[in-house]
Amino acid sequence: MRVLHAELLKLATLPATWIATALTLGIPPLLALLNGRMLNQALTTGDAGGMVTTDPVDEGFGQVTFGLVGIAVLGVTAISSEYARNSRTVGSGRQILTTVSACPHRWTLFTAKLAALTCWAAGLASLSVTLTLVASRWALGPWAQPWTGTDWSRAVNAAFYLLAMAWVAFGMTALVRNGVIPLALFITNASLVSFSMLAARATEWAKYLPDLAAYPSFLASHPMEHPLPASVGQAVLVVWAVGFVLAAAAVFQRRDA
Amino acid sequence: MIDIQGITKHHGSREILHDVSFRAAPGAVTGFVGPNGAGKSSTLRILLGLHRAGAGRATVDGVPYSRLRRPLRTVGAMLDGAGAHPSRTARAYLAWVAASNGIPRTRVDECLEEVGLADAARRRVGTFSLGMGQRLGLATALLGDPPALILDEPVNGLDPQGVRWIRDLLRRRADDGGTILLSSHLMSVLAEIADDIVVIADGRIRATGTLNEIVAGHATLEDAFFSLTEALR
Secondary structure: OHHHHHHHHHHHOOHHHHHHHHHHHHHHHHHHHHHHHHHHHHHHHOOOOOOOOOOHHHOOHHHHHHHHHHHHHHHHHHHHHHHOEOOHHHOOOEHHHHHHHHOOOHHHHHHHHHHHHHHHHHHHHHHHHHHHHHHHHHHHHHHOOOOOHHHHHHHHHHHHHHHHHHHHHHHHHHHHOOOHHHHHHHHHHHHHOOHHHHHHHHOHHHHHOHHHHHHHHOOOOOOOOOOOOHHHHHHHHHHHHHHHHHHHHHHHHHOOO | OEEEEEEEEEEOOEEEEEEEEEEEOOOEEEEEEOOOOOOHHHHHHHHOOOOOOOEEEEEEOOEOHHHOOOHHHOEEEEOOOOOOOOOOEHHHHHHHHHHHOOOOOHHHHHHHHHOOOHHHOOOEHHHOOHHHHHHHHHHHHHOOOOOEEEEEOOOOOOOHHHHHHHHHHHHHHHHOOOEEEEEEOOHHHHHHHOOEEEEEEOOEEEEEEEHHHHHOOOOOHHHHHHHHHHOOO
């Protein structure tokens, strides 16, 4: 518990954590609000304008995926901050030396780190999904679909998707011990150019990528013609997350700090 | 008592430490001296469980560092200045270090005061000077009020006042029965602080003894060091 407390303090006092929090809680609800208003207007006036679809079934759920930008920043910096080198004027030290000196038992340390990230990411993911769906329904007004039991499970799956992607980002960064490449990969994929979408056009195997595998569990539409069934997709996402975390744990245990 | 016995370490095919053995006794300041790249930092990192040795054993009071439950209460260490993330404040940094070892939060401000950083407690570490970074590193080492201190090049970047301050601090702690292991390539500073000297070069221990034993027959510790290391080249 001491080490977990320390890891939570570390997260809470890292400015990048609060940037990640603001991005995760800010971007998806804002997009849901804008998109919901546009859709509301289009359905009310019958003028679709430039909208690709006027089907409100994925409204809110679709915007949740943009929460990945903030979640990735959180997952990456939770571990990359350990390896960020101080400027030479402060002695070129890295935090990992203090971290391992303070808790030399590597398994305990890794578990505490993962647990702290999980606490933060799970809270963020739940709140982000809730805010996004509420914003979406408010913006859609009378066009919001009736809330059903399926929507509850879609919401939970969407939040789990964000949490699992935090684990993937964390594991990947722990393996390479540098935040730049994972951060560039995740942020680009979630916002500018989706490598997953490009891969989906090139090969059927793209449906096994973590994001494309998870989408059927909370989105009605899918960019691929034959996506994985929702439950299989969830399992594939879990395999990605657990795989990265276990590989990272094994390397963290063996490697010199 | 810090006890290092038969430590060997390879980086790839290159042997960087060869059968390194020495002791640092309680009540004394042990100076660990050698040129840059001699193996000082690697030895200390193995002692602190940060790096793994290929062979040998390093213990503090008979226990490997990695088996200590709250290590910062037994051993305070400083490597590469402050091991703090640059965007964190000095106080926030020491707060998590204290929490990790169940050290009361009150020690954070006490230590910042002790090392002369009380006014910079809320400043981000990335804005610190080298001397301030060194002082923050020392605050980290002192946080658990440990009986043993392991300091790697602690006087780098300190002004003459800072050097005197650290000399007095280490002397006081050694006189109170503490074990101090201090690495440096600055012979003049070590000659003023250390009771015992361990000389390392090219990953091998070249000599161990009291300061007087090592210097015997030479004008200064620096002369003794060069005669010990260059004779073997």
